[in-house]
Amino acid sequence: MENQVPVLQLKHITKRFGNITANEDVSMDVHQGEILALLGENGSGKTTLMNAIAGIYYPEEGEILVRGKEVSINSPRDAFELGIGMIHQHFKLIDVLTAAENIVLGLKDKRRFDLKAANAKITEICEKYGFDIDPNQKIYDMSVSQKQTVEIVKVLFRGADILILDEPTAVLTPQETDKLFHILRNMKADGKSIIIITHKLNEVLDISDRVVILRKGKYICEFVTAEADAQKLTDAMVGHAVTLNIDRPEPVDPKDRIRVKGLTVKNSDGVLKLKDISFTARTGEILGIAGISGNGQKELLESIAGLQKIESGSIAYVNEDGTEKELVGLDPKKITDLGVTLSFVPEDRLGMGLVGNMNLGENMMLRTFRHGHGLFTDRKAPYQLAEQVVKELEVNTPSVRTAVRKLSGGNVQKVLVGREISSAPTVLLTAYAVRGLDINSSYIIYDLMNKQKERGVAVIYVGEDLDVLLELCDRILVLCDGQVSGILDGRDVDKQQVGMMMTRLGGGEANE
Amino acid sequence: MNKVPLIHISRRKDIVWYRAWLVRIIAVVLALVVCGLITMVMTGLDPIKVYAAMIDGTFGTARRVWMLLQNIAILLCISIALAPAFRMRFWNLGGDGQALMGALGAAAVMILLGDKIPNWLLILVMVVVSIAAGAFWAVIPAFFKARWNTNETLFTLMMNYVAIQLVAFFVIVWEVPKGAGKIGIINQNSNAGWFPQIGGSKYLLNVIIVAILTIVMFIYMKYSKHGYELSVVGESEPTARYVGIKVRKVIIRTMVLSGALCGVAGLLLVGGTDHTLTTTLVGGRGFTGVMVAWLAKFNPVFMVITSFLIVFLQRGATEITTTFGLNQSYGDIITGIILFFIIGCEFFLNYRINFRKSHKEVA
Structure with missing residues (x-):
């Protein structure tokens, strides 16, 4: 040759x-x-x-x-x-x-x-x-x-x-x-x-x-x-040496934070997307959601974030003192008004999480624009936050006044994740947080998840790379056809088993 | 196959502001040259004289300057009214109808309450009624859009014709004298409901009001929470919902504002200058305003420039058709060519044209 x-x-x-x-x-x-x-x-x-x-x-x-x-x-x-x-x-x-x-x-x-x-x-x-x-x-x-x-x-x-x-x-x-x-x-x-x-x-x-x-x-x-x-x-x-191991610190003092019971959701065409989902997300823990794309991951996260119409079931937010707040029926603003800081990194970054035609600062403002005095938005703080995110997450951008759509996929994701964790959330929902990202950016994101976990945040991580899910998550919830196929311990499970559960409820051969 | 293309077009990532303005100025100059050539070929007139006539027609006398300012004021008022709706990607083509409804409201108050209540109260009622009428006309399509996602372009467009018919009906109801088919000057003797003149001109007040509104709109769109919300809704409704912005509420609120400002334009026409009501009072400014707003990329301050340009072209075109005894369409041709160049130069702001490098030899 x-x-x-x-x-x-x-x-x-x-x-x-x-x-x-x-x-x-x-x-x-x-x-x-x-x-x-x-x-x-x-x-x-x-x-x-x-x-x-x-x-x-x-x-x-x-x-x-x-x-x-x-x-x-x-x-x-x-x-x-x-x-x-x-x-x-x-x-x-x-x-x-x-x-x-x-x-x-x-x-x-x-x-x-x-x-x-x-x-x-x-x-x-x-x-x-x-x-x-x-x-x-x-x-x-x-x-x-x-x-x-x-x-x-x-x-x-x-x-x-x-x-x-x-x-x-x-x-x-x-x-x-x-x-x-x-x-x-x-x-x-x-x-x-x-x-x-x-x-x-x-x-x-x-x-x-x-x-x-x-x-x-x-x-x-x-x-x-x-x-x-x-x-x-x-x-x-x-261009420099990188460690290829994902840390998984032991959860410290996990307490229940989100309790989902019997959650059922239909999409706008009336098709059942989630059926009787129940699970608990705990503080200081990363709960992974595995499943073939389109098996209800999006609906599950959007339900918790207050963006999904819910047929039946309950989503309870557990306060520090053990009392519960019901989140079903609330929109994102009402959830915030309740004092629940819930951050959400959605799958469709430019379609939902960010506004492509706005610059970095204006995108930071999405979460905080209501903080300004009276009629006016606060413009200074978001730009400062943008500068900070650019510096801390090594976002490659000409300036904080560049339209987000001009950035490459990984940098867009860093901007989004950076904004979402800046509000010191108690719950962090992420959907395919590293999709389309290169190794270096992916590891920055994993690292950020772990930092949030150490801060006592309940992290829910929807992922597609099973190797990463198995390395990063403390527990893994497997979705199949809008139902919980099983909840597994991330430290004690093999890839084959998760793969089986993704395609068949419960993972059994004879479950057809 | 084995050749480099003569030209290839690539997208610009950015352009510095002075270059952008240079491109625009070149576009205007080129447009004037092309218009001049066409004028010479088609009419045999000296293009310099034609342009001089255009400038004279717009700036020649104090009255002409006032007319220019008045026309800019009304056009600008409608354009800034459309700006927030357009920024929200709500294509409000109903500016004409909304302004006409505002005019109808103001005229109705003048006719029905004139000389019955004190003048200051009358003017206050006129302001409230015309703003409410304009807002009402805009909120109907907004409600349908927010509730059932109907097409706002068609809906607002059709509302124009309903407004024209309504005005036609009331013109007959209130015609003076009976059988004249028109209203004539309202309250000619008492001047009830006529806006006060300041500085000896009936146009100055309108100009000042619109100038203030333009600044307020600029601040509203750029710095207010509402302005931010409507931009987000325009860019992406899922993102708006994601941060808890109530999309329906924002659509309706913005259209109330848009219609209300169109209503103000109608009010200024009836109360400030014309003191009458006809079906052609607004004269298509609801549509010209669309052009003004687009050319200025929905920035109220740039709209001052674009509305000046449009009014200047219109008035200049009228002037040359009368001065040189040309066909009415000739003015439109000139206007068309100039707008073609101005809009066309946007291409060069977004794309770069690369020519083949002649020195490179293909091996």
Whole structure:
């Protein structure tokens, strides 16, 4: 393979946005039949670099060579003609069309279009690599994993032999990830070249042949995966040595803080989302919520936060003196007025927790704008808080007057978490707090959770990475289909057991 | 395939303020040049003379300056009324109807109570009634939006026509003399309900009131709790609920404010300057105000500039059509071209155009 001309060569690629340099002088090669992992922290320019190859952006400087020939890629169509296809993090599919219609959409074919022939070709691709989709199924009927499959087939249908996948596993369950990796290996065996962007080190080590590391838009180094380990990769990515262990201090004097009894919730379409949920969250303890995405995690947190209409059941807040306050039927403002400081880091950061078009200071104001004198908001304190959060959590931002939507995902999350813990809460609810975050940022967040726990806060942590849940949480509540599948001791449980409980109530084999 | 594109467009992350203004000034200059060329080609007139006539038509005499100020005041009043609604992403296209209802309220009080109660009380009642009428007209679509999520764009638009019909009806009820089909000047002899003149001009009071309202609105939107709440609701309703802002309440409250200020515009027209009521009294300012507000990005202080620009263009266009005996549409063409350039330059503020570097040889 060494003597062969690389299928894709990048030479001194530089991409700027205004004054911001996203990629600077990046050079790298991709060989035929290899899986290359592109690893870097949030905002290190991985996606931008790949977009330049896929024809979304045009780099200011540098050359791209495909199979040894210099090319100019001005549009995704140019990229396709060169056999380059990218599967983006946010799918670009039309919901009301079928899988097959989406796959052929936008193809330029002089002859009369033949959907049957297309279907046959799709089926052939599926069989070859082991995909499992029905070409006639509508996109809106599909799960996230199926949609991703359609995106991959779409790219293959167009004859791509260089595939770029941008964080493909971020939205998948562990089982789905295994399936995807199996397919990627099939494609590699078929001679395709694959570039995969991911944050998850275990996946990099599992699937890739080579790893290229970017930091702050620059090429840092590369490893042959067989010779690398998690510690080496992390150190190279972050630029300094990082410890990869999550602390789990023993809870100190845990007392009941939130008692949920018989909670039942329906969504706006009348579909049952939570059924008879009962549990207790205690002070000085992290209660993990495990479950396949969409099994009631969102509704559970929003119920406690006062954002969800509740059919039946009770959510009691237990005061220091043991008396209870009922939270059902109260909105967030009334909960605050009761003297309960409840912080909530929702899943949809820019859709719910923050306002994308407002700057950092104005976003800090969301929680405190009522504190000002009379008619006016207090503007000074929020900006000071923003400065403080930027400093303490190492938020990468030009200033506190930058619109939050211009920050990268990890920095957005730091702003949100920073604001939520600044109010010295007694209960902290977090949903997928580290989703899309790189290792370094994730560890900052875990550390913050532990600090809150040590302060005596009742932390509820909804997570998707089982390894992290098992390392971080004191107890783990497993949700399955809107019901409590079980509550386990985080120190005395194995991953397999949790995985079983996520897919079957109680985790038993015969529970179908 | 093997070539760099001649131009490619990329998004700007930021632009320094003086560059932004430079782009805008270039846009205006270019617009004037293009208008001049078109004027020469189509009419054979000297464009410099045309522009001179436009400026003369707006600033030529003291009366013209007062008319300019009065027109800016009313347009600005409606524009700042629309600003909070638009900031909340509530597309209030009913400014015309809300102002007309305010005018109807003021006229009704003048006609029905004129000379029956002391003048100061009469004016006070006029203020209350016209504000209430404007607010009422705005709160109906707001209520439906808040309660059933109806489309506010269509609803507010349709309310304009209802308002026009209502005014048409009352014009007939109160017509003077009978059969004239119009009201004429209300309380011409007693001047009851006419706003006091200050500085010898009937326009100055309106200008002062609107100037104060503009500053108050700027502070309201930028620094008040209400202003913050309505911005959050506009950006994201889930976020508003997340921090316990009552979305329905904010929608209704903001529209009461928006309608009330439109009502004030109607009041100023009836009580301050025109002293009559017609269906065309507001003259489409509810829609022109939309343009003013958008151009100024909903900032009340910038609206002073944009409303001046719009009024200047309108008045200048009217002037040149009469001075040079041109078709009425000619003024609209000029206005259209200038607005095209001003709105079009926003593209260059958000995007950068990169040209191919000619020195680079492709190997």
